[in-house]
Amino acid sequence: MKKVGVLVSGRGSNLQALIDAARRGELGGEVAVVVSNVEAAPGLDRARKAGIPAVFRDHRGKKREAYDAEIVDILRAHQVDLVCLAGFMRLLSPVFVRAFPGRIVNIHPALLPAFPGLDAQRQAWEHGAKVSGATVHLVDEGLDSGPIVAQAAVVVPSSDTEDTLAARILEAEHRLYPRAVRLLLEGRCRVEGRRVIVEGE
Ligand code: GRF
Numbered sequence: 001m002k003k004v005g006v007l008v009s010g011r012g013s014n015l016q017a018l019i020d021a022a023r024r025g026e027l028g029g030e031v032a033v034v035v036s037n038v039e040a041a042p043g044l045d046r047a048r049k050a051g052i053p054a055v056f057r058d059h060r061g062k063k064r065e066a067y068d069a070e071i072v073d074i075l076r077a078h079q080v081d082l083v084c085l086a087g088f089m090r091l092l093s094p095v096f097v098r099a100f101p102g103r104i105v106n107i108h109p110a111l112l113p114a115f116p117g118l119d120a121q122r123q124a125w126e127h128g129a130k131v132s133g134a135t136v137h138l139v140d141e142g143l144d145s146g147p148i149v150a151q152a153a154v155v156v157p158s159s160d161t162e163d164t165l166a167a168r169i170l171e172a173e174h175r176l177y178p179r180a181v182r183l184l185l186e187g188r189c190r191v192e193g194r195r196v197i198v199e200g201e
Contacts, residue, residue, distance in 0.1 A: 002029030002185040005080035007071070007088035008036050012043025013170065014086040014107055014177050019050045021178035028185035033078040035071055037090060053078070059090065068096040075100070082184055085139065086177070097141050102191060104139040105184065107177050109169045111135060111151055116144035121166040130156050132165065134173040136180035138191070147196045149189060150180040 004027070006015050015034060021027040034047035037059045047054035055074055059067045072095070075083060085092075085106040097104065110120035112135040115127070124132040133153040138146035152172040156165055183189050188199040 002081045003032035003079055004029055004082050004084055004181065004185070005033045005035065005075040005078060006031055006043075006047075006084045006086050008034060008041055008043030008086050009038045009089040010041050010043060010087050012041065012046045012086065014173055015043045016046050017174035017178055018084060018086070018181060019046065019052070021182075026182065027178050028182040029081065032080055033074065035074055037067075037088070043086070064091075064093045065095045068093045072096055072099040082181065083139075084177070084181060091143065092139060092141070094141055097139060102138060103184075105136055105149060105180065106139050106144070106146075107173055107180075108135045108137065108144050109166070109173060111153060112137060112144055112148060121169055122162050124156065125160065125162045125165050132156055132169060134169055134176050136176060138196070147191055147194050149184065149196050149198075150176055152176040 006018060008015050018027060019031050022030050031052050033053045034043060035055045035057060036044050037057060039056045044054040044056060057070055083100050083104040108120060110124050111133045115123040131153050133151055135151045136149045138149060140146040154168045154172050183198055190197045
C-alpha cells in the first residue's frame with residue numbers, strides 16, 4: 001500500500017477529502033501521517049478521528065532548514081511515498097524539496113499560473129476573472145510555481161461574491177486532489193520540463 005503524508009496548517013477539508021477517498025479505495029494508497037505547524041489546527045483532529053498519526057511540530061524560534069529537516073524525518077519515519085500539502089502555510093526550503101524530489105504536491109485555489117500566493121480566490125474575484133478553479137502542482141522551491149499535474153475550472157458568474165466563489169472552488173478541490181494523488185501514486189505521471197505527461201490522458 002502506498003503511503004501519503006499530509007501537511008496542514010488549518011481547517012483540513014482537503015485532508016478530509018484525501019482520507020475519505022482512501023477509505024473508499026479511490027486514492028491509490030493511504031494517509032499514513034498528518035503533520036501540522038499549528039497545534040490547534042482542526043486538520044490534526046480530523047486525522048485523530050480517522051485513527052491516523054497526527055503530529056504537531058512548532059516552527060517558532062527555529063531556522064527554516066532545521067524545522068524542515070524535522071518534518072522530513074517524521075515523513076521518512078512513516079515511509080511516505082508522496083507528500084501532500086493541504087493548506088500548509090509555509091514555503092518549503094530546498095532541504096525539504098530535495099528530500100522528496102518530484103514527490104511533493106500542493107493544491108492551490110486558482111488556475112495557475114494566474115493568481116499565485118495568498119487569497120487566490122479573492123484575487124480572481126477582484127480581477128474580474130470569468131473562470132477560475134483549482135490546481136494541483138508539483139512543489140519546487142518557488143511559490144506555487146511547479147509543474148501542473150491537474151486542474152479543474154469553475155465559472156465565476158457575476159452574482160458571485162468572494163465567498164460563494166471560494167466555496168465553489170473548494171468543492172472542486174475536494175474532487176480534484178484525490179484524483180491527482182491517485183495518478184501520482186499509480187505512477188502514471190512523468191515530468192518533461194514544465195509539463196507533466198499523464199498516461200492515458
Ligand atoms: C485550500 O483552499 C487550498 O487550495 C489552499 O489552502 C486551502 C486549505 O483548505 N492551499 P483546507 O485546510 O484544506 O480546508
